[in-house]
Amino acid sequence: MMTRMWKGLSVTLGAWAAGALLLRVLVVPGQHCPALTSADALQGARDAGAWMARVQRDDGSYLYEYDIEANRPVPGYNAVRHAGVTMALYQLAAYGEPGDGADVLATADRGLAWLQANLVSYDGWTALRDPDDGAIESGGNALLLAALAQRRIATSDGRYDGLMRGVGAYLRVMEQSDGSFLLAWLPTTGKPDPTQRSKYATGEAFWALALMHRLFPGEGWDEPARTVADYLALHRDTVEKQDYPPWADQWAAYGLAEMAAWPEAALGPVLNDAQITYARSLADRFGFLVRVESQRTGSWFSTLIQGRESRAAGMGTWVEALDSLWILASLDPRMEDLRGKLGERAICAAGMLRDRQVTPTEAPRYRNTDVAAGAWFTNGVTRMDDQQHALSGLLRSRAILAAGGKRNE
Numbered sequence: 001m002m003t004r005m006w007k008g009l010s011v012t013l014g015a016w017a018a019g020a021l022l023l024r025v026l027v028v029p030g031q032h033c034p035a036l037t038s039a040d041a042l043q044g045a046r047d048a049g050a051w052m053a054r055v056q057r058d059d060g061s062y063l064y065e066y067d068i069e070a071n072r073p074v075p076g077y078n079a080v081r082h083a084g085v086t087m088a089l090y091q092l093a094a095y096g097e098p099g100d101g102a103d104v105l106a107t108a109d110r111g112l113a114w115l116q117a118n119l120v121s122y123d124g125w126t127a128l129r130d131p132d133d134g135a136i137e138s139g140g141n142a143l144l145l146a147a148l149a150q151r152r153i154a155t156s157d158g159r160y161d162g163l164m165r166g167v168g169a170y171l172r173v174m175e176q177s178d179g180s181f182l183l184a185w186l187p188t189t190g191k192p193d194p195t196q197r198s199k200y201a202t203g204e205a206f207w208a209l210a211l212m213h214r215l216f217p218g219e220g221w222d223e224p225a226r227t228v229a230d231y232l233a234l235h236r237d238t239v240e241k242q243d244y245p246p247w248a249d250q251w252a253a254y255g256l257a258e259m260a261a262w263p264e265a266a267l268g269p270v271l272n273d274a275q276i277t278y279a280r281s282l283a284d285r286f287g288f289l290v291r292v293e294s295q296r297t298g299s300w301f302s303t304l305i306q307g308r309e310s311r312a313a314g315m316g317t318w319v320e321a322l323d324s325l326w327i328l329a330s331l332d333p334r335m336e337d338l339r340g341k342l343g344e345r346a347i348c349a350a351g352m353l354r355d356r357q358v359t360p361t362e363a364p365r366y367r368n369t370d371v372a373a374g375a376w377f378t379n380g381v382t383r384m385d386d387q388q389h390a391l392s393g394l395l396r397s398r399a400i401l402a403a404g405g406k407r408n409e
Contacts, residue, residue, distance in 0.1 A: 036401065041350055053103065068367065068371060086147045093150075095398075126166030141171060142171060204251045206251060214258065214263075230272075248317070253320070265331065279325060283342055287322070290322070317393070319353065358374065
């Protein structure tokens, strides 16, 4: 009797153990966070910046998309992403090492010249007009303004201050009373299109306006920035019917961190409690995305169970967001308890990015070495925003590593 009982118990325990092992392998596999040093992160950002310089055309535009297996560019261009790439180059000039400055600035300034060649002015404001379809969209102009702000931070050169104010004035025209942003201004009506909002542009404009208040305090740029921050924290996910809130908006994280560092923060916290609650929800969202990605290995089995590895354009935004939220947690005591976890998640994702980047020594394996070196590929294709977001994320992760990031090995 006892023998049969112990035998049955052993079978049951064995089944449980096998089930637990199967669950671990199939559903909750272990994380893979490659080691990353500050030097690695900087080199990855530099390699991405060098890619942008090599693929830049004579008119200042960049290679938009490239199929490395077919060894040919994919047709198309995107003015919003052009502004984003130029902004990332100015970030490298601002936050890289002193030796990065001149060459990076030259590439970024050529990109800025392309943007300047496509500006229009109307009723006291200036804005970027897409040369392909004539669109005057909030998102591209917000990133143009952010690019100009990063250039000013890098150089202290005030030559574009008037342009910054002109583009900022356009953004104020596009902001609605609730803090959201409409997608585009219509030359045919002389007004913003009231039927289309932009979930991307709202966060982008938030960060750009927050930067304007840093650079030009006392001019009133804080008021529209605060209005956007409240919309993002309190209303956006409901109004825009986000199925899985919060919307994973790295630009909003940039903006929150920028607000927390405003000069008036010396007198007390700038962000209200609702904005801090929103920041904490963003931390959960981006942390979850990194946790899932860290379980993917790229093998056929991992792809079958966990899905394919994410493209660098997406992963880079996660690192940008986590870098920003880590800065916020370093500035505001209401976020301090998340600082360690935010740093770990950011460095884990940055390590994966650096691990997946094609280094210059690996590039000769590909048919086009110039396009391969410093790039990230998904199904054999790279797009310029892959390099943009990865550059920004890797570059800004260095502050976490310098403060004792967990993967600084």
